[in-house]
Each structure stands twice: as C-alpha cells, then as structure tokens.
Amino acid sequence: MMNIIVCVKQVPDTAATIKLDPTGKSISQENITYVLNPFDEYAIEEALQTKEKFGGEVTLVTMGPDRAEEALRTGLAMGADKGIHITDPQLAGTDFFGTARVLAAAIKTVPHDIIFCGKVAVDDNAGQVGPQIAELLGIPQVTAATKVEIAEGGASAKVNREIEGATEVLQTSLPAVITAEKDLNQPRYPSLPGIMKAKQKPVQKMTLADLGLNPAEFGSGASKFEITSMAMPSKREGGRIIQGDLPVAVRELVKLLHEEAKVI
Amino acid sequence: MAGEVLVLCEQADGKLKVISNEILTKGREISTALGAGLSAVIAGSGIEPLGQELSNWAGKVFVLDSLQLASYTTDGYTKALANLITAQQPKLVLCGASSQGRDLIPRVAAKLKGALASNCSDLRVENGGLVATRPVYGEKTYAQVALKGEGLQFVSIRPKAVVPIEPEAPAGGQVFKIDPNVAPEDLRTSVVETIKGAGGMIELTEADIIVSGGRGTKGDEGFKCVEDLARELNAAVGASRSVVDAGWKAHSFQVGQTGKVVSPQLYVAAGISGAIQHLAGMRTSRVIVAINKDPEAPIFKLADYGIVADLFQACPLLTEEIRKLKAQQ
Numbered sequence: 001m002m003n004i005i006v007c008v009k010q011v012p013d014t015a016a017t018i019k020l021d022p023t024g025k026s027i028s029q030e031n032i033t034y035v036l037n038p039f040d041e042y043a044i045e046e047a048l049q050t051k052e053k054f055g056g057e058v059t060l061v062t063m064g065p066d067r068a069e070e071a072l073r074t075g076l077a078m079g080a081d082k083g084i085h086i087t088d089p090q091l092a093g094t095d096f097f098g099t100a101r102v103l104a105a106a107i108k109t110v111p112h113d114i115i116f117c118g119k120v121a122v123d124d125n126a127g128q129v130g131p132q133i134a135e136l137l138g139i140p141q142v143t144a145a146t147k148v149e150i151a152e153g154g155a156s157a158k159v160n161r162e163i164e165g166a167t168e169v170l171q172t173s174l175p176a177v178i179t180a181e182k183d184l185n186q187p188r189y190p191s192l193p194g195i196m197k198a199k200q201k202p203v204q205k206m207t208l209a210d211l212g213l214n215p216a217e218f219g220s221g222a223s224k225f226e227i228t229s230m231a232m233p234s235k236r237e238g239g240r241i242i243q244g245d246l247p248v249a250v251r252e253l254v255k256l257l258h259e260e261a262k263v264i
Numbered sequence: 265m266a267g268e269v270l271v272l273c274e275q276a277d278g279k280l281k282v283i284s285n286e287i288l289t290k291g292r293e294i295s296t297a298l299g300a301g302l303s304a305v306i307a308g309s310g311i312e313p314l315g316q317e318l319s320n321w322a323g324k325v326f327v328l329d330s331l332q333l334a335s336y337t338t339d340g341y342t343k344a345l346a347n348l349i350t351a352q353q354p355k356l357v358l359c360g361a362s363s364q365g366r367d368l369i370p371r372v373a374a375k376l377k378g379a380l381a382s383n384c385s386d387l388r389v390e391n392g393g394l395v396a397t398r399p400v401y402g403e404k405t406y407a408q409v410a411l412k413g414e415g416l417q418f419v420s421i422r423p424k425a426v427v428p429i430e431p432e433a434p435a436g437g438q439v440f441k442i443d444p445n446v447a448p449e450d451l452r453t454s455v456v457e458t459i460k461g462a463g464g465m466i467e468l469t470e471a472d473i474i475v476s477g478g479r480g481t482k483g484d485e486g487f488k489c490v491e492d493l494a495r496e497l498n499a500a501v502g503a504s505r506s507v508v509d510a511g512w513k514a515h516s517f518q519v520g521q522t523g524k525v526v527s528p529q530l531y532v533a534a535g536i537s538g539a540i541q542h543l544a545g546m547r548t549s550r551v552i553v554a555i556n557k558d559p560e561a562p563i564f565k566l567a568d569y570g571i572v573a574d575l576f577q578a579c580p581l582l583t584e585e586i587r588k589l590k591a592q593q
C-alpha cells in the first residue's frame with residue numbers, strides 16, 4: 001500500500017497563441033484554453049501504475065485559481081482517487097519557492113510515501129517546485145526521471161534520469177520527490193466512465209489559513225521577483241527560399257552558410 | 265567575500281565543462297557591473313588542478329574535493345555548496361541550467377531561502393539591481409524579471425546563452441581547497457551506473473551545429489541521410505517529437521517544448537513542419553536552415569535559408585557540397 005501524491009498545475013495549452021495584456025507585464029487570458037501541464041500527465045500516469053502494482057491511493061494536489069480544479073478533474077478522470085485544491089485570493093503572484101511552501105504544507109496534511117511532480121511547468125518554465133518541495137519535506141529527490149522501479153516494500157526505488165549524453169541509474173530511499181520527464185511512460189487517456197466517475201470524486205478546498213500559513217508571506221507583494229515587461233521574440237527575417245535547380249540551390253546554400261552566415 | 269558573485273562551475277572527468285566557461289564569462293560581466301568580486305567554486309574528487317585553471321578567472325577559487333563528491337548527487341552537492349555559501353555570504357550565485365544545475369540549484373536556493381531565477385537566457389545589471397530574461401510560455405515570450413530585495417540570489421543560465429570569452433589577463437586568484445565533510449550516510453541517493461549515449465554522439469544542448477530530422481524522413485532508414493549530413497558537419501543529431509513517438513529515435517534526441525531546448529550556431533531542420541512546440545526548442549538558434557518539400561510549411565517562416573525539395577535528394581547533395589568545401593579549406 002502506498003500513499004502517492006502528484007502535484008499538478010494547470011497551464012495554457014501549448015498550442016495557444018500568446019498575446020500580452022495592456023500592462024505588457026502578463027499575458028492576455030483571452031482565447032486561452034487551459035490544460036494539465038504536459039509533464040504532469042507523465043507524473044499522474046506513473047502514480048497510477050505505482051498504485052496498480054502496490055495498491056494504495058493517488059492524491060492530486062494543485063494550487064491555483066478556481067479554474068485549476070479542471071486540472072484535478074482531468075487527473076481524477078485518468079484514475080486518481082482524490083484531490084486537494086489550494087486556492088486563496090492572496091496567492092495570486094506567488095513566486096516559485098512560495099508555491100513550493102504551499103504545496104509542501106498541503107502534502108504534510110496527508111500521508112505520503114512518494115511524490116511525483118512534472119519536470120517543469122511549460123508556462124513559467126521554472127523547474128523549481130519539485131526539488132524545493134523535497135527540500136522543505138526533508139526528503140531526497142530525483143529530477144527528470146525516465147524510469148522508476150520501486151522495490152518490493154516501497155522503501156527504495158531505482159530511477160533512471162537523462163543527463164547530457166548519458167543516462168544515470170540512481171538508487172534512492174523513499175519517500176522521495178520524483179519529477180517526470182516525457183520519456184517516463186505513455187499517459188493514458190481518461191475513459192468516458194472515468195470522466196463520469198471523476199465528477200463524484202472528492203476535492204478538498206484549502207486556503208492559506210487552513211494550512212496554517214501566514215498570507216502576508218505569499219502573493220505578488222512577497223514575491224522576490226517583479227516582471228518589469230514581457231518581450232515578444234524578435235521577428236526573424238525568415239522565408240528566404242533559395243530557388244533554382246536542386247544541385248544549384250544546394251551549392252548556393254553552402255556558399256551562403258560559409259560566406260554570409262559564417263557558420264560552416 | 266560577502267557581497268561577491270559566486271560562479272558554480274562543472275567538471276567531468278577532471279575537465280572543466282564548456283558551460284563553466286559560459287557562466288564564468290557572464291559572472292565576470294556581472295561582477296564588473298556590480299563592482300563586486302568574482303569567485304568560483306568547483307566540486308568533485310581529485311580535481312585540484314582545476315583550481316589553478318579557475319584562478320585565471322576568479323579572485324577566489326573554492327575547490328570542494330571529496331571522494332563523496334566523485335559523482336554528482338543531489339544530497340552531497342547540496343550539503344557542500346550550501347555550507348560554502350553560508351560561510352562565504354555571496355550576493356549572487358550563478359550557475360548553468362544544465363541537468364546538474366537544474367537538479368541542484370532549486371534545492372540549494374530553498375535550503376538557504378534565496379531567490380532563484382531559473383533557466384534564464386540572459387542576465388544584466390540595471391540601476392544596481394539584477395534583471396534576468398526568462399523565456400516563458402514555450403519561448404513565445406520573454407519575461408524581464410527584476411530580482412527584488414537584499415537577500416541571497418541565484419540565477420541559472422541556459423547552455424549556449426553566453427559566448428564564452430577567455431580572460432585577457434589571469435585573475436591570479438587564490439585557491440582554497442576545502443573538505444566539504446560529506447559522509448556516505450548523507451547520500452540518500454546514489455549513482456548505481458552511468459550509461460553513456462551512443463558512441464561519438466555530440467550532446468544536443470552543447471552542440472554548435474545540429475541537424476534534425478522530422479516525420480518527413482519516413483523512418484529509421486530514411487533518417488540515415490540526416491545522420492550522414494550531421495556527421496559531415498560534425499553536428500549533433502536532433503529529431504522532432506513525431507520521430508521520437510514513432511520510435512525511430514530515443515527521447516534524448518527530441519528538440520522542443522517536451523524535449524531539449526537548443527541554441528546552436530546552425531540548426532538544420534529536414535522534413536520538419538515547424539509546429540509551435542518544436543519551435544519552442546530551437547527558435548533561438550543563430551541560423552536556421554529548412555529543407556521541406558512543402559513550400560507552405562511553417563518552418564520556412566522562421567528559417568533564414570530554405571530549400572523546397574525532397575530531403576532524400578537534398579540531404580545527400582548537401583553532404584557532398586560540404587565535403588567539397590572542407591576539402592578546399
């Protein structure tokens with residue numbers, strides 16, 4: 001039996017067109033569809049497979065506005081058992097370490113033998129929250145896992161992780177935080193009965209006060225960062241098609257790469 | 265050294281990694297702009313000679329040398345680095361957003377309650393404070409982030425974001441060898457084995473030239489002409505997600521939002537349509553070349569040079585032309 005936790009975040013669809021709002025400091029929410037962070041799908045799948053092997057319960061934890069509950073429902077439809085949704089007006093603009101503190105506090109309220117996170121959230125691109133939760137809980141971590149084999153009894157695990165030019169095989173004691181890389185597994189799709197059942201599954205709402213945290217330490221006022229502006233990527237002068245017969249065009253390309261771009 | 269800029273360097277097999285030179289270059293620029301001293305730290309086992317090398321860059325060099333640091337582990341390196349930072353009280357710790365930096369720095373920052381701006385593509389000093397550029401939303405926009413407050417700050421910078429420049433004159437730094445007091449029982453996670461990638465493979469995130477193939481290669485066999493081109497260019501091989509999901513290439517080859525973010529001098533995309541999630545991984549490449557038989561493929565909007573052609577004809581011709589060019593040089 002294992003108590004398995006998965007931290008999930010709701011993010012804009014990766015295909016969404018990003019526009020800035022009038023302040024120029026954040027993105028416009030218009031026409032954005034929100035999805036489960038892609039890396040969190042791998043985290044959930046690993047949690048479900050762990051439960052299938054060892055028995056136990058999968059609890060999803062999210063921090064975010066009301067709409068973030070949709071991310072929990074998606075995970076519940078995949079097969080997770082219950083959700084914790086930390087939502088509090090004071091949380092808007094909380095920085096990464098603040099997020100990790102909130103999530104760690106929520107995780108402490110439930111038994112936890114293993115915690116899965118995504119490698120990175122594709123919106124803020126931080127890759128901080130997993131290791132920071134591990135530090136706050138005082139447990140080990142393995143980031144960017146591509147394979148997890150939990151030992152019989154659940155006291156340790158063998159985890160593969162991708163590093164530059166190699167795969168590392170690590171042995172870690174449990175409980176630990178493991179962050180999921182894309183290669184970890186093949187996430188299942190929620191089934192229709194799964195989606196129906198998910199509507200009935202319990203989601204516990206919590207505020208900062210419920211977690212015994214001081215609201216003054218969270219939100220944009222307490223953040224250690226200030227976004228002063230957002231810049232769109234510089235327009236590339238693309239679209240220069242080299243015309244002509246293929247052998248001629250290829251010769252021209254090599255010449256340009258050598259003499260003009262000076263990259264070869 | 266209170267108030268200094270501390271650069272966390274990386275080594276492999278006793279050699280300084282390229283990312284270290286990149287971050288040292290940035291560190292020198294930032295410390296000069298801040299009017300602060302520059303120091304460097306390197307960890308490992310039997311790495312004393314590196315102290316000398318780093319003394320060319322930094323006024324103080326800390327060599328954390330211990331058998332327990334022979335291979336990178338989160339626990340060992342966290343303890344050693346956190347202790348050093350606590351003792352030395354730098355203002356800013358800079359490191360690379362490599363697999364090691366991404367694992368280690370969030371944890372050290374949490375332990376020391378510092379602020380961490382991670383995966384930055386740039387860092388500069390404005391009005392005496394630090395402003396980082398953070399690519400967000402899949403490289404669709406770049407947040408300019410000011411680091412607030414007086415506390416300890418950490419910044420990790422992506423590989424290839426900085427062009428490394430060797431110091432003009434050696435800094436003549438002082439080298440301190442430190443036993444970090446890491447005990448075997450501190451390591452709750454240990455490395456059982458390191459399985460090297462396919463022989464001679466150049467790591468994508470470190471490569472100057474990348475040749476990537478997409479679904480247009482039609483499979484394992486078809487991918488060969490992309491690999492031949494890569495070999496001729498001494499380039500790393502990349503792939504789109506379609507290629508990885510089809511099982512033609514391992515995930516470690518994938519470029520994009522759920523793969524690797526790369527920033528080479530030259531990126532050649534063959535048979536890749538240019539989906540937004542692929543662009544997220546390569547749009548900061550200096551020069552982009554696209555080979556695609558569909559003139560409407562979105563990749564052409566981004567590419568500096570495009571050839572509309574069948575890749576099975578274009579790639580071998582390109583390989584041949586490059587061979588000729590090399591023969592002339």
Ligand SMILES: Cc1cc2nc3c(=O)[nH]c(=O)nc-3n(C[C@H](O)[C@H](O)[C@H](O)COP(=O)(O)OP(=O)(O)OC[C@H]3O[C@@H](n4cnc5c(N)ncnc54)[C@H](O)[C@@H]3O)c2cc1C
Pocket residue numbers: 014038477478479480481503504505506507518519520521522523524534535536537538539540541542545555556557558561573574575576
């Ligand atoms: C959450 C999420 C994350 C994703 N992450 C990534 C990621 O990290 N990386 C990534 O790459 N994708 C990612 N994708 C997938 C992405 O949306 C595209 O599906 C994928 O990039 C397409 O790969 P492709 O260009 O190889 O294939 P296609 O889009 O099928 O394009 C193939 C191209 O090859 C051309 N072609 C065909 N035959 C030839 C020929 N003989 N000669 C020349 N050209 C030819 C065609 O004209 C076409 O343009 C992600 C998607 C999602 C939803």
Ligand SMILES: Nc1ncnc2c1ncn2[C@@H]1O[C@H](COP(=O)(O)O)[C@@H](O)[C@H]1O
Pocket residue numbers: 006007008009037039040043061062063064096099103116117118119120121122124125126127128129130
């Ligand atoms: N607001 C949040 N709620 C729940 N989990 C989160 C939240 N933010 C980050 N995480 C978890 O931490 C991972 C990495 O996020 P980040 O550090 O923001 O890139 C995500 O994939 C999630 O597993």
